[in-house]
Amino acid sequence: AQSVTQPDARVTVSEGASLQLRCKYSYSATPYLFWYVQYPRQGLQLLLKYYSGDPVVQGVNSFEAEFSKSNSSFHLQKASVHWSDSAVYFCALSMYYNQGKLIFGQGTKLSIKP
Amino acid sequence: DMKVTQMPRYLIKRMGENVLLECGQDMSHETMYWYRQDPGLGLQLIYISYDVDSNSEGDIPKGYRVSRKKREHFSLILDSAKTNQTSVYFCASSLAGNTGQLYFGEGSKLTVL
Numbered sequence: 161a162q163s164v165t166q167p168d169a170r171v172t173v174s175e176g177a178s179l180q181l182r183c184k185y186s187y188s189a190t191p192y193l194f195w196y197v198q199y200p201r202q203g204l205q206l207l208l209k210y211y212s213g214d215p216v217v218q219g220v221n222s223f224e225a226e227f228s229k230s231n232s233s234f235h236l237q238k239a240s241v242h243w244s245d246s247a248v249y250f251c252a253l254s255m256y257y258n259q260g261k262l263i264f265g266q267g268t269k270l271s272i273k274p
Numbered sequence: 275d276m277k278v279t280q281m282p283r284y285l286i287k288r289m290g291e292n293v294l295l296e297c298g299q300d301m302s303h304e305t306m307y308w309y310r311q312d313p314g315l316g317l318q319l320i321y322i323s324y325d326v327d328s329n330s331e332g333d334i335p336k337g338y339r340v341s342r343k344k345r346e347h348f349s350l351i352l353d354s355a356k357t358n359q360t361s362v363y364f365c366a367s368s369l370a371g372n373t374g375q376l377y378f379g380e381g382s383k384l385t386v387l
Contacts, residue, residue, distance in 0.1 A: 169314070192374050203278070203364055203378030204317075250316060254374035261332070262374050264316035 162187045164253050166265035174273045175243055181236040181268050183251030192254040193234040194262070195225055199247045207249075210234065221245070243272045276301055280365050280379035288387050293352035295382050297365030303377070304370035306348040308332075308340060310361040311381070317364065323348055324370070355386045 163186045173179050185191060192211050196204040208219025215227040225236045234251060251265040278299045287293055299306065304325050309317040309332075319332030321340040329340050337359060341349045348367075352359055362383050366376040 164316075194374050196378075201380070203366075203380045204376075205378070206375055209375060252374065261319060261322060262317075262376065264318075266314055266316045 162191070162253060162255065162263055164251050164263050164265035166249075166251055166268050168268050169266065170269045170271065172271045172273060173241055176240050179236075179238045179241045179245075179270070181249050181251075181270065183234045183236065183265060185232050185234065185251075185253050187232075187253060187255065189255070190229065193225075193227060194252040194254070195219065195223070195234075195236050196250045196252060196264075197247045198250065198267075204250060207236070241270075241272055243274065246270055246272045276377065278365055278367055278377050278379035280363075280382045282382060283380065284383050286385045286387065287355050289357055290354050291386075293355045293359075293384060293386075295350040295352075295363055295365075295384070297348045297350070297379055299346055299348075299365075299367040299377070301367060301377065302345060303367035304345065305368045306342065307366040307368075307376065308338070308348070308350045309364045309366065310334070311364060312361050320350065320363075352384075355384075357386050360384060360386045 165184045194209045195207040198204045210217045210227045248267045248269050250267045252262040281296045306323045308320040311317050318334050323329045323342045339351045362381045365379040368376045
């Protein structure tokens with residue numbers, strides 16, 4: 161069965177430091193992959209998406225993610241975090257035939273230290 | 275304005291009472307969704323609607339039903355709510371055939387006592 165795993169429930173980094181949030185997926189073919197962000201008391205917002213092509217995709221607010229088929233991973237990265245990046249980040253997977261149904265990971269809560 | 279609106283945002287009910295959660299979108303999206311979010315579990319799909327009166331079960335439909343009589347409006351109904359249905363419920367919408375780019379509402383927090 162298809163699944164998404166975010167191994168880190170919580171991550172804390174200092175403001176200005178670099179960030180990597182990990183995402184591993186399980187799916188036999190190449191999936192469509194997404195990162196969503198949820199700010200406090202808000203719904204989820206799309207950060208970036210990968211469908212095919214260049215394995216490094218750029219998103220909003222200087223986030224990027226790298227797809228690796230060999231590692232079944234789609235890690236989210238940012239070179240320098242800001243306090244406003246504090247949020248919960250969700251990795252999600254969709255199969256092309258699945259008409260928009262998303263399978264979500266458990267989420268990673270990111271906290272930024274001043 | 276590209277918005278998904280959920281009502282009510284907060285709701286407290288007693289076990290056995292009926293619950294109606296409502297969702298509206300202004301983007302004329304064909305597809306709409308109901309998810310629930312529980313700590314440590316991410317989001318789980320309850321129902322998906324491909325258009326008016328074209329609804330399909332998601333991964334956890336038991337205990338829920340939905341209604342979509344207008345394209346812009348999608349309701350989630352809990353007949354005789356249970357305490358384990360305490361959760362945050364999210365509505366979302368997307369274009370038809372979309373491969374995962376969803377627009378989410380701000381959520382409805384339901385507490386069943």
